Amino acid sequence: MKNTHLSAIPLPKIAIDDSYWNRYIQLIPSVALPYQWAILNDKVPDAPPSSCLRNFRIAAGEEQGERKGVVFQDSDVAKWLEAVAYSLSFRPNAELEATADDVIALLGRAQCEDGYLNTYFTLVENGVRWKNLTEGHELYVAGHFIEAAVAYYEVTGKRRLLDIMCRNADLICRVFGPGENQLHGYPGHSEIELALVRLYHATGTRRYLELAKYFVDMHGQSPNYFLEEMKRPDFKQIFPEFSDYSPVYSQSHIPVREQHTAEGHAVRAVYLYCAMADLAQEYDDEALLKACRDLWDNIVTKRMYITGSIGSSRFWERFTVDYDLPNTSNYSETCASIGLARFSLRMARILRDASYIDVVERALYNTIRSGISMEGNTYFYVNPLEVWPKRCLEDTSDAHVKPVRQKWFDVACCPTNVARTFTALGQYTYSSDCDNLFVNLFIQNETDCVLGEKPVHLSLKTDFPRTGKISLSVNGENVPFQLYLRIPNYAENWSVCVNGQPASGTLEKGFYCINRVWNCDTVTLQFDLVPHFVFANPCVHADSGKLALVRGPEVYCLEETDNGKELTSVFVSGNAQITEQWDGELLGGTMLLHFDGFRLFDESGAANSVCTKQPVLKPVKLTAVPYGSWGNRSKGEMLVWMHALLQ
Numbered sequence: 001m002k003n004t005h006l007s008a009i010p011l012p013k014i015a016i017d018d019s020y021w022n023r024y025i026q027l028i029p030s031v032a033l034p035y036q037w038a039i040l041n042d043k044v045p046d047a048p049p050s051s052c053l054r055n056f057r058i059a060a061g062e063e064q065g066e067r068k069g070v071v072f073q074d075s076d077v078a079k080w081l082e083a084v085a086y087s088l089s090f091r092p093n094a095e096l097e098a099t100a101d102d103v104i105a106l107l108g109r110a111q112c113e114d115g116y117l118n119t120y121f122t123l124v125e126n127g128v129r130w131k132n133l134t135e136g137h138e139l140y141v142a143g144h145f146i147e148a149a150v151a152y153y154e155v156t157g158k159r160r161l162l163d164i165m166c167r168n169a170d171l172i173c174r175v176f177g178p179g180e181n182q183l184h185g186y187p188g189h190s191e192i193e194l195a196l197v198r199l200y201h202a203t204g205t206r207r208y209l210e211l212a213k214y215f216v217d218m219h220g221q222s223p224n225y226f227l228e229e230m231k232r233p234d235f236k237q238i239f240p241e242f243s244d245y246s247p248v249y250s251q252s253h254i255p256v257r258e259q260h261t262a263e264g265h266a267v268r269a270v271y272l273y274c275a276m277a278d279l280a281q282e283y284d285d286e287a288l289l290k291a292c293r294d295l296w297d298n299i300v301t302k303r304m305y306i307t308g309s310i311g312s313s314r315f316w317e318r319f320t321v322d323y324d325l326p327n328t329s330n331y332s333e334t335c336a337s338i339g340l341a342r343f344s345l346r347m348a349r350i351l352r353d354a355s356y357i358d359v360v361e362r363a364l365y366n367t368i369r370s371g372i373s374m375e376g377n378t379y380f381y382v383n384p385l386e387v388w389p390k391r392c393l394e395d396t397s398d399a400h401v402k403p404v405r406q407k408w409f410d411v412a413c414c415p416t417n418v419a420r421t422f423t424a425l426g427q428y429t430y431s432s433d434c435d436n437l438f439v440n441l442f443i444q445n446e447t448d449c450v451l452g453e454k455p456v457h458l459s460l461k462t463d464f465p466r467t468g469k470i471s472l473s474v475n476g477e478n479v480p481f482q483l484y485l486r487i488p489n490y491a492e493n494w495s496v497c498v499n500g501q502p503a504s505g506t507l508e509k510g511f512y513c514i515n516r517v518w519n520c521d522t523v524t525l526q527f528d529l530v531p532h533f534v535f536a537n538p539c540v541h542a543d544s545g546k547l548a549l550v551r552g553p554e555v556y557c558l559e560e561t562d563n564g565k566e567l568t569s570v571f572v573s574g575n576a577q578i579t580e581q582w583d584g585e586l587l588g589g590t591m592l593l594h595f596d597g598f599r600l601f602d603e604s605g606a607a608n609s610v611c612t613k614q615p616v617l618k619p620v621k622l623t624a625v626p627y628g629s630w631g632n633r634s635k636g637e638m639l640v641w642m643h644a645l646l647q
């Protein structure tokens with residue numbers, strides 16, 4: 001491992017103005033954050049009640065009543081604050097900032113004398129703490145507030161929330177650890193580990209990093225903390241379905257350095273892996289990094305959907321076995337894709353390898369984008385690859401699948417998670433240290449950074465993914481640094497020029513590296529985005545004999561609106577000609593893909609579930625749209641994997 005660590009360019013230094021992403025980035029401050037604020041205050045009719053802010057007012061002694069919501073309800077406020085912080089970096093809003101300051105002041109008033117902050121255990125459990133790490137999410141909630149505190153401090157310079165959460169983290173540092181009088185527990189839902197690393201980076205306080213390491217290292221130690229905790233006479237179960245708890249659910253079945261396949265609850269897993277990657281870098285821990293590489297490889301090659309989502313089973317919202325990727329009953333939670341993108345970004349920075357960014361991009365452009373409507377006020381929680389709306393019935397294996405985006409959820413982790421992800425998109429775009437600049441994503445922006453201790457202005461122009469033309473203008477004075485341009489795995493016929501002349505760089509782990517002294521120079525990267533079919537491995541039971549359509553980072557799907565009902569009766573040849581059509585109006589501007597296919601018809605006319613004679617294939621014209629845009633027109637069927645005509 002190299003000694004210099006790559007990191008993001010500070011968010012306030014990056015101004016994104018991108019034809020593909022503007023809609024989403026602007027939607028968050030203009031629609032999603034005000035909408036979510038109304039939700040958190042129970043002011044949206046017909047949406048599940050949140051009670052989030054009310055809970056804090058009750059905890060502060062400013063309102064009477066019963067605390068409502070799930071055990072981790074507080075975390076919705078944390079992620080909302082984190083998203084507000086990021087949004088203020090590109091769209092200052094005094095009113096929104098004042099509202100956030102008021103919320104932060106309320107958190108301060110709701111905080112206990114010793115730094116504890118959690119409305120559930122303060123109000124519902126009368127201050128009984130740390131007795132149910134298996135299900136209680138106390139450390140998870142604290143983690144989200146720590147992330148919000150770091151974000152708010154970094155963008156606004158205000159310390160109030162940071163101070164609140166340092167007091168909270170200091171309490172947790174006193175309570176947990178290897179000492180004789182400390183608890184030897186760790187979180188049942190990872191999140192605080194990666195947050196403590198962020199807090200360490202923001203404050204320089206090393207005990208936060210050490211506690212993150214302690215929590216990660218404690219996973220899987222014998223005897224299992226959670227199984228022991230559940231045996232205690234004062235253990236009070238919160239979720240009845242946890243009565244047959246298995247440590248694999250929380251990745252505590254074996255020590256982390258021995259984990260080589262992704263197991264258990266998908267969100268918990270990738271949040272833990274983020275922290276493992278952080279710690280592998282901080283401590284130069286090769287064994288931990290090896291585990292991270294193996295876990296990532298296992299996910300990406302055998303347990304990840306083509307849309308960049310994870311979690312094949314709704315039960316336990318978990319990973320199952322290699323090649324188990326059902327299309328209709330999967331969980332594929334939006335939060336899990338966000339966690340996967342964050343884990344992949346960390347791995348890309350540690351290993352300086354573009355293949356990790358391919359996955360970041362796959363998750364962002366498909367599942368995470370699908371998680372929010374193009375209007376900004378409805379959301380998907382689970383992200384299936386095939387939807388038959390009629391079948392989404394209660395008390396069935398598809399009961400969790402919603403054919404249309406929802407106003408809110410009883411468990412509402414995803415909407416605020418999407419908000420904080422899209423407002424922080426600039427953090428994914430570049431990686432840098434003092435001598436190197438990595439261009440990860442092709443998102444149009446103007447950025448100020450420091451390279452070789454000198455100021456540099458970057459201007460990246462592109463209409464990606466409509467085309468694969470990217471122009472990066474570097475403006476500095478005799479600045480020596482290495483520029484790494486990502487060549488994505490789908491790029492065909494790519495070329496790189498500097499000031500119009502073919503560049504003489506080298507390809508290093510998927511990045512085209514140009515080492516020179518920069519002044520006012522323009523680098524252009526050009527590649528073809530060729531739409532094509534990909535075939536499922538026959539080992540994938542749900543998709544054997546099927547193909548899917550991809551173009552660049554985007555996976556395409558068929559929608560009923562364009563192609564009629566019974567989409568599973570569609571057959572397509574892998575050699576079918578695909579025609580591109582840019583539509584500047586539809587779905588905010590999108591590349592449609594047209595191709596010829598076939599449909600199975602039952603000509604008997606009996607309409608029985610068993611045909612009286614062999615169905616026939618008839619030619620049909622098909623139109624596919626990007627998966628990230630699905631469900632934005634009318635309620636209907638959707639399909640990613642189509643039957644292949646293999647000849």
Ligand SMILES: [Zn+2]
Pocket residue numbers: 333334335336381412413414415417
């Ligand atoms: Zn979620």
